[in-house]
Amino acid sequence: MNLPDMQAAKKRTSENVDYIYETPQITDNFQGKKYYIRTYGCQMNVHDSEEISQLLENIGFEETKEMNNADLIILNTCAVRENAHDKVFGFLGRCKHLKKENPNLKIALCGCMAQERSVVEEIMKKHSYIDLVFGTHNIHELPNYLMNLHNGLNIEVKSNEGNVFEIGESYKRASKYTAWVNIMYGCDKFCTYCIVPYTRGKERSRKSKDILKEVSCLKEKGYKEVTLLGQNVNAYGNDSEDELDFAGLLENVAKTGIERIRFVTSHPWNFTDAMIDVISKHPNIMPYIHLPLQSGSDRILKLMGRRYTREEYMELFKKIKERIPNVAITTDVIVGFPGETEADFLDTLDIVERCQFDGAYTFIYSPREGTPAAKMPDTTPMSEKENRLHRLNEIVNKYSLINNQKYLNKVTNVLLIGESEKDSAKLYGYTDTMKLVNVQCDESLLGTITPVLITDTKSFSLDGIVEK
Numbered sequence: 397m398n399l400p401d402m403q404a405a406k407k408r409t410s411e412n413v414d415y416i417y418e419t420p421q422i423t424d425n426f427q428g429k430k431y432y433i434r435t436y437g438c439q440m441n442v443h444d445s446e447e448i449s450q451l452l453e454n455i456g457f458e459e460t461k462e463m464n465n466a467d468l469i470i471l472n473t474c475a476v477r478e479n480a481h482d483k484v485f486g487f488l489g490r491c492k493h494l495k496k497e498n499p500n501l502k503i504a505l506c507g508c509m510a511q512e513r514s515v516v517e518e519i520m521k522k523h524s525y526i527d528l529v530f531g532t533h534n535i536h537e538l539p540n541y542l543m544n545l546h547n548g549l550n551i552e553v554k555s556n557e558g559n560v561f562e563i564g565e566s567y568k569r570a571s572k573y574t575a576w577v578n579i580m581y582g583c584d585k586f587c588t589y590c591i592v593p594y595t596r597g598k599e600r601s602r603k604s605k606d607i608l609k610e611v612s613c614l615k616e617k618g619y620k621e622v623t624l625l626g627q628n629v630n631a632y633g634n635d636s637e638d639e640l641d642f643a644g645l646l647e648n649v650a651k652t653g654i655e656r657i658r659f660v661t662s663h664p665w666n667f668t669d670a671m672i673d674v675i676s677k678h679p680n681i682m683p684y685i686h687l688p689l690q691s692g693s694d695r696i697l698k699l700m701g702r703r704y705t706r707e708e709y710m711e712l713f714k715k716i717k718e719r720i721p722n723v724a725i726t727t728d729v730i731v732g733f734p735g736e737t738e739a740d741f742l743d744t745l746d747i748v749e750r751c752q753f754d755g756a757y758t759f760i761y762s763p764r765e766g767t768p769a770a771k772m773p774d775t776t777p778m779s780e781k782e783n784r785l786h787r788l789n790e791i792v793n794k795y796s797l798i799n800n801q802k803y804l805n806k807v808t809n810v811l812l813i814g815e816s817e818k819d820s821a822k823l824y825g826y827t828d829t830m831k832l833v834n835v836q837c838d839e840s841l842l843g844t845i846t847p848v849l850i851t852d853t854k855s856f857s858l859d860g861i862v863e864k
C-alpha cells in the first residue's frame with residue numbers, strides 16, 4: 397500500500413539498519429506529563445501498546461487511567477472489524493471535546509487504521525485536531541515524533557515495512573506473570589477478507605537469538621508464561637534462509653525452561669508434523685492450539701483464499717488430537733461471507749459438530765475496504781446472517797460446556813494471575829489448556845501455578861478450590 401501524498405518521512409538514522417537498541421533519554425519536555433492509552437483489537441495491538449507505554453515512560457511520561465487528566469492521548473487502533481473502526485471515531489469525538497477544554501492536549505492515533513489511506517484522508521478532512529498519526533511500522537520512532545511535533549496534523553506513516561527493530565527488553569508489560577513475545581510481524585497469506593497484510597506488511601521474522609534472549613530474560617524476572625505472537629506464527633523463519641523454522645524456534649524456547657509456552661495464531665496451511673512433534677515432546681509447551689477454521693465449506697474456503705479444504709483441516713485436527721495428549725483446540729469462524737448459501741453454512745455447522753471445539757470466536761463477515769472480498773456480491777440479508785450466527789453459537793457453546801465438564805472433580809494446574817472480577821475472595825487464572833478458572837484461595841498464591849480441584853463447570857469458565 398503506497399501513501400505517496402503523505403508528508404515525507406523525516407530523515408531517520410534507523411533506515412536500512414536491521415538491528416538497533418533505542419536508548420531514549422528522559423527529557424524535561426515530558427517529565428511528569430501524563431499519557432492515556434486506549435487499545436483496540438488483537439494481542440499484537442495489546443503488545444504494541446506495552447511497547448508504546450515503555451517508550452513514553454523512557455522520555456518522562458507517566459501513565460494515567462483517567463483520560464481527563466492526560467497531556468497525551470494515544471489511540472492504538474484496529475482495522476480488522478468495522479465496529480472497531482466505528483468505536484475509534486466515536487472515541488475521537490470525546491477527545492475533540494477534551495481538546496477544546498485543554499488546547500495543550502496532544503492526541504495521537506496509531507495502529508492498523510493509521511495504515512489505511514481512507515482513514516488518513518478522513519482524518520485530514522474531518523479530524524485535523526489530531527496532532528499525530530503514526531503507522532504500525534515505525535512505533536519505535538514515537539519519542540522522535542513527539543520531540544519534533546509541529547503545530548497541526550503530523551502524519552508519520554510508512555507504507556513499507558522496512559526492517560525488524562529490536563528495542564531490547566523495553567516493554568511496560570501489563571502482567572508480572574505472563575508476557576507477550578513477538579516472534580514475527582506481518583502476513584503474506586492475503587486471505588481475501590483480511591486487511592492485515594495491507595496494514596501490517598509482509599512477513600518478517602525476528603532473529604531467534606533475540607527471541608530466546610527475551611524469553612530467558614523473562615524467566616529470570618520470574619515470568620511463568622510466554623505467548624509467542626504473530627499473525628501467522630508457523631510461517632516463522634520463511635523469510636530468512638539462515639533462520640530456524642517455527643518448530644525449531646519452539647523447541648529452543650522450550651529449552652529455556654520457562655514454565656509455560658503458548659503461541660497465537662497458527663494458519664492450518666503452515667502447521668507441520670514437526671510442530672506437532674515438538675509440542676508433544678515438551679511438557680512446558682501448553683497443549684492448547686488456536687486453529688482458525690473460518691468456514692466448513694470448500695467453496696467458501698476457496699473464495700476466502702484459505703489454501704486448505706475442509707478434509708485437510710479435519711485431517712490436521714485429528715492428527716493434533718491423536719498426537720498431543722489432552723490438547724484443547726479453539727477456532728475462529730466467519731458466517732455470512734459473500735455468497736455463503738445455506739448449504740455452505742450447513743457444511744460449517746457439520747465440521748463444528750465433528751471437531752467439538754473447546755471454544756470458538758464467531759463473527760458475522762464485515763467488509764474491509766481495499767480487500768478482494770469487499771468487492772464480491774453479497775446478497776444475504778443481515779437478519780439471515782444473524783440467524784446463522786445464533787445457530788452456530790448454540791453448537792459452539794454446547795461443546796464448550798461438554799469439554800469443560802471433563803474437568804469436573806479433577807485436579808488441574810492453574811496459573812493464578814489476578815483477582816476475580818465477580819468475587820474479590822477469589823483469584824482467576826488459566827489451565828495449561830487455557831480454561832479460565834475462578835479459585836477460592838489466598839492472595840499469596842498470585843503468580844503461582846497451583847493444583848486446583850475443579851468443583852463446578854460452565855460454558856466459559858470453571859470454579860475450583862486449592863487442592864491440599
Ligand code: SF4
Pocket residue numbers: 583584585586587590591592593627628663
Ligand atoms: S492468515 Fe489470513 S486472516 Fe490471518 S492475518 Fe494473514 S491474511 Fe489475515
